[in-house]
Amino acid sequence: MLIGYMRVSKADGSQVLDLQRDALLAAGVDPARLYEDHASGRRDDRPGLAACLKSLRPSDTLVAWKLDRLGRDLRHLITLAHELTGRGVGLRILTGEGAAIDTTSPNGRLMFGVFAALAEFERELIVERTRAGLASARARGRRGGRPYKMTPAKLRLAQAAMGRRDTGVGALCAELGVTRQTLYRHVDPGGRLRPDGERLLRHRRGDERMQGALPGTGGPEGDNRHG
Template sequence: MLVGMARTSTLEQKAGLEAQIRDLQVYGCEEVFSEQVSSVGERPQLDAAIKSLRKGDKLVVTKLDRLARSVRHLGELLETLEAKGAGLVILSMGGQQIDTTTATGKLMLNVMSSVAQFEREMMLERQKEGIAKAKAEGKYTGRKPTAMAKSDAVLSLLQSGMTKKKVCDQVGISMASLYRIIEKHNTTQVG
């Protein structure tokens, strides 16, 4: 049986999700799971799709980035599929269709996913270099610290006896930001 998996990162990508579902159905997927979540978050539909697989079944995705977030994650997914006796089909990977139930498909997937990981790491390296250069030239100041701008309100609410959790909820900051404000305030008082 062919089991499809479609995913987009955000709810705004409805057309992209619909296109994936259509492509999976055209390919012959009898069942299609779909979700609109980030690849780094919980993936309940992916878990359900994998759970539904039986020996000889294939999980089908339109593109690799719709399935895995890294080479490591892909490796883990492949191990899970292999343990179930299932395979993976990627409909479009560099203009090729890849099927991991064949030796050539496994080789192509490993090579191409490694290249994709390498490209991502190179892009992050270039990004760091660009930021360092911009900082050296005084053109990059980073994100404006929004929580620190709320210091007076945070300290006032804490002094009124409100719990830290309620202060965070009311002011709209994280607990970590609250502790940074407290720490800065205590340091300022001592010094």
């Protein structure tokens, strides 16, 4: 049986599910088997997705319009797909970058394996680059921030490292120069952002936008000249 899931980011009516619903119905999903959410993909409390996952039975296939309708990030999607496979449930993506994923077919499973390998490769690159940056800072007498302070660079490393089974929390805290309390205030044991972590990255993006808007910094007013 095909089970469909749809999501839009806003609940204020400015976004609609019509395109996703039409695609899922065209793929053969029964209208009575459609689940939906009006929430950001980064939120954990998505009742529609929770109900959808609970309804799945062995031999069912979960169908979504695009990969980003389902998960918070690629790692979350891969974890979800592995969990579904363990339950005997298939996953099919209709369009977008993951359109070749269909874990009910050999070719679709192959493409999913490629996506999983790329996600692991990306995670390893993040870990390697951040550790190299911290080591370079220590060699110059810097710790990459005040003691026990989490920075965006450290947070990215923490996200990548906490998603790995072989990561020792104590060693990671020593590497980052933060306490366990600081680490767990920003990320959970699976590497997902907690409210403090989301605020840190949100503030960083806000600072970058403000710098870009200042005259002389490359923003829209930075090239104003008189005469």
